[in-house]
Amino acid sequence: MRIAGPKVIQHRGPIAWSFCGLCVGLFLGPIAQAVDLDLSAYRGKVVYVDFWASWCGPCRQSFPWLDDLVHEYMSQNFVVIGVNVDKDRDKAERFLSDTPADFPILYDPKGELAAAYKVAGMPSGILIDRTGHVRFQHAGFSEKQKGLYEEQLQTLLAEKSP
Amino acid sequence: MQLKPKALRASPGVRRALAAAAAGLLASGHAAAQDEGPVDAPATTVDSALLVYHEVNRVQAIEPEVNVSHKIDEDSTLNFGITADSLTGATPLGAVPSTLPQTYVRPYRVIPLGTPVTVTTASGGSTVVLVPPPTGAKTQTLAASTIVPPNTYPLDHGFYDRRIAGHLGWEQALTQNFKINGGIAYSKEHDYRSQSANLGVSQDFNGHNTTLSAAVNYESDLSFPIGGTPTPLTQMNGNWKGPDTTLHEIDAVVGITQVMNRRWLATLSYSYSDEHGYQNDPYRIISVVDPVSGQPNEQLYENRPTLRRKQSLFFDNKIHLARDVISASVRGFKDDWGVKSLTADVRYRWQMGPDYYLEPHVRYYTQSAADFFHYYLVSGEATPQYASADTRLAKFHAQTYGMKLGVAISETSEVNLRVEYYDQHGNGSPVGAIGQLQQQNLFPDLKAYTLLLGYTFAF
Amino acid sequence: MKNNCRRYSPKRARDYLTGSARRSTARLLSAFILGAAVCGSGGCTVLGAKPWEHDLMAEHAMQVDAYPIEAGMDDHIYFSKEASSGGRSFAGGGCGCN
Numbered sequence: 182m183r184i185a186g187p188k189v190i191q192h193r194g195p196i197a198w199s200f201c202g203l204c205v206g207l208f209l210g211p212i213a214q215a216v217d218l219d220l221s222a223y224r225g226k227v228v229y230v231d232f233w234a235s236w237c238g239p240c241r242q243s244f245p246w247l248d249d250l251v252h253e254y255m256s257q258n259f260v261v262i263g264v265n266v267d268k269d270r271d272k273a274e275r276f277l278s279d280t281p282a283d284f285p286i287l288y289d290p291k292g293e294l295a296a297a298y299k300v301a302g303m304p305s306g307i308l309i310d311r312t313g314h315v316r317f318q319h320a321g322f323s324e325k326q327k328g329l330y331e332e333q334l335q336t337l338l339a340e341k342s343p
Numbered sequence: 344m345q346l347k348p349k350a351l352r353a354s355p356g357v358r359r360a361l362a363a364a365a366a367g368l369l370a371s372g373h374a375a376a377q378d379e380g381p382v383d384a385p386a387t388t389v390d391s392a393l394l395v396y397h398e399v400n401r402v403q404a405i406e407p408e409v410n411v412s413h414k415i416d417e418d419s420t421l422n423f424g425i426t427a428d429s430l431t432g433a434t435p436l437g438a439v440p441s442t443l444p445q446t447y448v449r450p451y452r453v454i455p456l457g458t459p460v461t462v463t464t465a466s467g468g469s470t471v472v473l474v475p476p477p478t479g480a481k482t483q484t485l486a487a488s489t490i491v492p493p494n495t496y497p498l499d500h501g502f503y504d505r506r507i508a509g510h511l512g513w514e515q516a517l518t519q520n521f522k523i524n525g526g527i528a529y530s531k532e533h534d535y536r537s538q539s540a541n542l543g544v545s546q547d548f549n550g551h552n553t554t555l556s557a558a559v560n561y562e563s564d565l566s567f568p569i570g571g572t573p574t575p576l577t578q579m580n581g582n583w584k585g586p587d588t589t590l591h592e593i594d595a596v597v598g599i600t601q602v603m604n605r606r607w608l609a610t611l612s613y614s615y616s617d618e619h620g621y622q623n624d625p626y627r628i629i630s631v632v633d634p635v636s637g638q639p640n641e642q643l644y645e646n647r648p649t650l651r652r653k654q655s656l657f658f659d660n661k662i663h664l665a666r667d668v669i670s671a672s673v674r675g676f677k678d679d680w681g682v683k684s685l686t687a688d689v690r691y692r693w694q695m696g697p698d699y700y701l702e703p704h705v706r707y708y709t710q711s712a713a714d715f716f717h718y719y720l721v722s723g724e725a726t727p728q729y730a731s732a733d734t735r736l737a738k739f740h741a742q743t744y745g746m747k748l749g750v751a752i753s754e755t756s757e758v759n760l761r762v763e764y765y766d767q768h769g770n771g772s773p774v775g776a777i778g779q780l781q782q783q784n785l786f787p788d789l790k791a792y793t794l795l796l797g798y799t800f801a802f
Numbered sequence: 803m804k805n806n807c808r809r810y811s812p813k814r815a816r817d818y819l820t821g822s823a824r825r826s827t828a829r830l831l832s833a834f835i836l837g838a839a840v841c842g843s844g845g846c847t848v849l850g851a852k853p854w855e856h857d858l859m860a861e862h863a864m865q866v867d868a869y870p871i872e873a874g875m876d877d878h879i880y881f882s883k884e885a886s887s888g889g890r891s892f893a894g895g896g897c898g899c900n
Contacts, residue, residue: 236860237899238384242417266854295854301550302519302853303899320853321519321900323417392871396879408871417900424871519900522893545893552850554894600866600894605851606858610866612891655889659866663858676886684886692863700863710885736885761872767883789883795872 220313225342226258227334228309232295234266235276237303243322248283250334257338258311264289266303306330310337385755385801386414394428395794402432402502418516422526425509433498437627437732439719440496440783441639447499448472448581449626450570451487460485469501474581484570486581496787499626506532512541520547524558534625537564539592552602557595564590568625575646576726579628588621598657606663616653623647629732631720637778640722645731647715653678668692681714682736698751704763706743712736718773718785734786739769745793756800763793853898860897867892 220228231247233240247261261284267273268290277286289295298307302320308330310316317333319326394406406428413421436447451465462471465487476483491497512526522545530537543558565587566572572585598612623645630639659672674686688706695701713736715729745763752758769786776785851859862868870892881887 232854234854234857236857236897238897239417239899241384268857292852292854296852300853303856303897305853323900390869390871392875394875406875408875410871543893547894547898549850550853551856551896551898556891556893558891594888596889596891598891598893600891602850602856602859602895602898604849605855608859608864608866608895610891610894612889614889614891616887653887655886657889659890661864661866661895663861663864668861668863674886674889676889678885680885682885684884686886694863708880708884713885735883741884759869765879765883791879791883793879795875797869797871 220309223260223309224313225311226260227254227311227337229259229261229334230264230298230307230309231261232264232266232289232298232300232303232305232307234303235272236267239322240304241276241280242324243304243306244280244282246322246327248281250331251283254334254338258342259334259338260284262287264294266290266292266295308333308337311340311342388412388755388799388801390797390799392795392797395796396791397793398432398789398791400433401498401789401791402430402434404428404430420514421512422514423509423511425507427507428505430502430504430506432502433500434502434626435734436491436497436499436642437624437629437645438491438497438642439630439632439637439639439732439780439785440491440494442493442779442782443638444493445491445497445639445642447489447491447497447628447642448474448486448579449499449501450474450484450568450581450583452485453482453570454485456481456483458483465501472581477584484581484583488581494783496784504532504534506530508537520551521545534568535564535566537562539563543596554600555598556600557597559596560592560594562590562592562594564592564620566590566621566625572621572623572625573644575623576643576730579642579644583625590618590620590622592616592618608661610657610659612657612659614653614655614657616651618651618653620649622649622651624731624733627731627733629717629720629730631722631726632777632780634721634723635778637776637780639719643720643726643730645733646729647731648680648729651678651680666694668694676710680736681712682710684708684710700749702747702749704743704745704747706745707740708742709740710738712738718776719780721777734769734789737769737786739767739786741765741767741789752800755802756798759795759797761793761795761797763795765789765791765793856896856898859895860899864895866895 229247229250231243233243247263250259251261263282263284263286265273265286265288270288270290273286273288287294295305298305298318300320304322305318305320306322307315308317316337319330388411390410390412392408394404394408396402396404396406406426408424408426410424411422415421438445438447451471454460456476460471460473462485465471469487469489471485472488474484474486487501489499489501508528508530510526510528512524514522514524516522524543524545526541528537528539528541539560539562541558541560543556545554545556547554566589567587568583570581571583572588573579573583574585594614594616596612596614598610600608600610603609625644627645628642629645631641631643632639653676655674655676657672657674660670662669662671670688670690670692672686672688676682676684676686686706686708688704690702690704692700692702713731715727715731716736717727717730717732719732720726720730743763743765745761747759747761749757749759767789769788771784771786772781773785858864867873877888
C-alpha cells in the first residue's frame with residue numbers, strides 16, 4: 182500500500198502567490214502545496230507557527246523546546262506563534278496552566294487556519310522566513326527530530342532581512 | 344504594528360487574534376508560574392482488577408490481575424502482567440441424569456505400590472478408593488469416587504484448581520507509521536501448562552486514519568492429568584495410563600481500523616486458528632444408555648478430533664456522541680468441528696459528569712452444536728469415532744446483562760465496578776430422548792454472576 | 803372500514819443468519835473493506851478525520867484497548883463456557899499524533 186504524503190515538506194526557494202480567502206493556492210509547489218499567511222507585521226522576523234492541541238501528547242513535549250528556542254533566538258528576530266485547534270477552549274487553557282508557553286497563542290477552534298496550511302499531523306511546525314514565505318513544514322514532534330528542526334531554523338535565521 | 348488582513352481572508356475571529364499576536368501581546372495562555380516545569384504525560388500505567396465469578400450451583404472463582412505498561416522512550420513500550428486464579432466448585436461430568444444413583448471415579452493421587460492408604464475422603468464429598476493397578480505397575484492410583492443422586496444433573500463436586508499466568512510484551516515504533524510488537528505468555532495449573540509467543544506489526548496510512556495490523560501467535564500446551572490421560576471411548580475406571588499429551592496452536596489475525604469520521608472508529612478483523620493435538624477433556628465422560636429404558640449402562644471417556652481449524656470475523660465500532668460513547672460489535676465464528684456462532688455486543692457509556700460514568704451492557708450469543716456432540720450414545724449402535732457430551736459444544740444461546748460504574752479519581756486514575764449476569768439456555772429435552780431421559784433435563788440452564796473491581800492509575 | 807394495518811412479524815435472530823439479511827450484511831462488510839483499503843492507499847479523503855480533528859479519537863473511552871484486563875477476562879470467561887474464541891485485533895485509532 183502506498184503511504185499517503187511525505188511527512189516533511191520542504192520548499193527550496195521562495196514561493197510567492199497571493200492567498201485569497203481560505204481557498205488554497207492554485208500554484209503547486211515543487212513538492213507540495215502551502216499557503217502564505219500574510220504576516221507583514223512580522224516581515225524581517227523568522228516565524229515558527231506551531232499547531233497544537235490539549236489532547237496531543239507530543240505537543241506537551243514540544244512546548245519546553247519551543248520555549249527554549251524563543252529564549253535563545255529572540256535576539257535574532259525570531260518569534261513562535263502557537264495555534265490551538267481545540268474545540269473546547271477550557272481544555273486548551275488547562276493545558277497551558279500545566280505546560281506554560283512563552284509565546285502568543287492563537288485560537289483556531291474551527292480549524293480554518295489548520296486547513297489553510299494543510300496541516301498533515303499533530304503537532305505541526307511551519308517555519309516562515311524573513312520575507313514571509315513558508316520554507317519548512319513538518320508534522321509530528323520527537324526528540325530525534327529536534328536537531329533537524331533547529332538546523333532548519335538556523336538556516337533561516339542566517340538569512341538577512343530584506 | 345497592525346496586521347494587514349487583506350491577504351488573509353480568515354474569519355474575523357482569527358484575524359483579530361492574529362492582530363493581537365502581531366502586536367506582541369502574550370495571549371491569556373501565558374502562565375505566571377514559569378518556574379514550574381511542564382507536566383509530563385505519565386510514562387507508566389498500572390491496570391489492576393479483581394474478578395469474583397460465581398456460576399449458580401457450579402464453579403466459583405476469584406482472580407486478581409495486574410498489568411503494567413511502561414513507556415521506555417517515545418518509541419518503545421514495555422508491558423507485563425501477572426494473574427492468579429482459584430477455582431472451586433462443581434463441573435458437569437458429561438453423563439446424563441438417571442432415576443437411579445450413579446458412581447463416578449476420577450484419579451485423585453498416584454502413590455508407590457504398597458504404600459498404606461490413610462486418606463478416605465477427597466474434596467467435594469467423594470470417597471477415596473484404591474484402583475487395582477495394572478500388572479507390572481510400580482504405582483497405584485487413588486481415585487475419588489462420587490455418588491450422583493438420582494434425578495440430578497451429574498456434577499463432579501470436587502473440582503478445584505489454581506492457576507498462575509504471566510505475560511511480557513514489547514512494542515516498538517520503527518517509523519512514524521510502522522510499529523512492531525512481540526510477547527510471550529505462560530500459564531500453569533496443576534494438570535495443565537500453556538506457553539505462547541506472539542509477533543505483530545501495524546502500519547498507519549492516510550494521516551493515521553487507517554491502520555492495518557497483523558499478528559501471529561504460537562501456543563504449545565501440555566496436559567498432564569493425575570495418573571495420566573484416559574484412553575478415549577473406554578469405560579470409566581479411574582486408572583489412567585495414557586501419556587502426557589500436547590496441543591499446538593497457531594493463530595493469525597489481520598485487521599483494519601478506520602477512523603470513519605471525527606466521531607466513529609471502526610475495526611474489521613479476521614482471524615484464523617489451527618489447533619493440533621490433544622483436545623479432549625480428560626475428566627469428561629459420555630453415557631451409553633439402554634435403547635429402551637434410557638438408563639446409562641456404560642460411561643465412556645470422550646474423544647474429540649486432534650485437528651481443529653477456526654475462523655472468525657469481528658466488526659467493532661465506537662461512536663462518540665455529544666458526551667457519551669456507544670460501542671457495538673458483531674462477531675461471526677465458524678470451525679471445522681461444525682460449530683458456528685454469532686455474537687452481538689453493545690455498550691453505552693453514559694458520561695453522567697466529567698468524572699463518572701455508567702455503562703450498561705448487553706451481549707447476545709448463539710451457537711450451533713459440534714458435529715460430534717451427542718447428549719448420549721445408545722447401546723447397540725456403533726460407537727462413533729468422535730463423541731463428546733460437553734455442553735460447551737452443544738447448540739445454545741446466551742445473554743449477558745451488565746452494568747459498570749466508573750469514577751475518575753484524578754486525571755490519570757480511575758476506579759470501576761462492573762456487575763454482570765450471564766444466562767445460557769440449551770435444549771434440555773431434545774427430540775427423540777429415550778425412556779427415562781424424556782423426564783430428565785439434559786441441559787440445565789447455566790447462570791453466572793460476575794463482579795469485576797478495577798483500579799487504573801498512572802505515574 | 804377496511805383494516806389497512808400490516809401485520810408486523812418480527813424476524814427471529816436465526817433469520818439474520820440466512821438469506822437476504824446475510825447478503826446485505828456481506829455487502830456492507832465488503833463496502834467497508836473496500837472503502838478502508840482505498841482510503842488506506844491514499845486514494846480518498848472521504849473517510850477519516852482531519853489531523854486537527856482527532857480530539858474525540860484521543861479520549862480514553864475511544865481507545866480500542868481502553869480496558870484491556872476487562873476485555874481479557876471477558877474472553878477468558880466466555881471461552882470457558884462457549885465453543886468460540888477470540889478474534890479481535892488491538893491497533894489503530896487514537897489521537898493520530900506523530
